[in-house]
């Protein structure tokens with residue numbers, strides 16, 4: 535039998551102009567972590583998100599979270615609340631700064647940080663004598679978190695929000711774009727995200743001071759002097775002008791990419807609808823997800839694994855949902871406020887191939903394999 539081609543979970547999908555903008559960087563010798571592609575890429579993100587945001591293009595989304603926490607004054611010994619159900623890059627920068635992560639579980643409607651547990655965590659930490667310095671909330675798999683409820687709690691206790699929008703470029707809540715809701719938002723352009731610069735990230739903020747300070751810190755914190763003068767510890771976190779060329783091209787096709795991923799979701803949902811044991815995450819009213827990854831919930835861990843192995847045997851990549859941070863060996867000893875929700879999602883959930891470049895044939899093949907496993 536002829537070997538089937540591999541289907542990836544989420545692979546890069548170039549449009550038509552990326553290569554031209556990269557060539558432009560070479561032709562003009564702007565092969566540096568600054569230049570016209572960086573400026574124009576930032577401008578295109580600012581125009582897309584709207585709401586008068588300022589954007590600093592950086593080397594990774596992780597770097598953006600690190601700088602966001604530093605800009606919000608997080609330092610050694612502080613506590614930072616972080617959604618437990620996420621990728622480890624949301625939490626790692628807390629450790630870079632010598633601060634303590636406090637993990638909070640998810641609710642069932644969006645799979646993101648539970649407002650109830652968030653408030654419980656905050657009041658508990660305060661009664662222990664330490665008010666958290668920041669809240670990291672995540673729009674996981676592209677689904678916005680409960681923006682209104684989370685913001686209300688943050689305002690009540692006067693704690694700033696870092697909005698981890700790494701998976702949610704193109705998602706909206708009440709018609710406003712993800713990235714614009716936190717005191718500081720962050721984006722990722724890693725190779726598996728909805729659009730990519732191969733590796734890259736951005737910090738998003740309405741506060742121009744934050745943008746300028748982020749760029750200052752991201753470029754080795756050089757003071758204004760003819761020689762190299764430093765009064766702060768800096769980082770080398772700026773985005774390359776070559777990679778920003780890819781980003782400019784990708785921003786031109788972002789809307790198409792969102793449409794394609796949403797149509798993957800609709801395909802899976804309609805074709806698996808007659809299996810009552812398979813659940814999908816639906817959009818609550820006012821929520822619009824870019825459907826970065828389509829996720830299903832199966833009845834049990836065993837069922838989830840059987841489907842995953844059946845796909846794997848046919849060269850189809852799928853992946854369990856994120857393993858919550860409070861269950862990770864590296865973070866298990868830090869405080870957490872959990873009610874079993876994310877642990878259950880992790881046990882039963884599976885991310886299906888979701889790239890914007892999947893063909894109908896690919897999708898048919900995947901659905902065929904899953905259906906076969908479910909009717910066994």
Ligand SMILES: *Cc1c(COP(=O)(O)O)cnc(C)c1O
Nearest residue numbers: 594595596621623624700722724
């Ligand atoms: C990808 C991702 C990040 C980190 O972005 P990088 O660009 O890979 O450093 C952070 N948070 C979440 C939720 C992510 O999915």
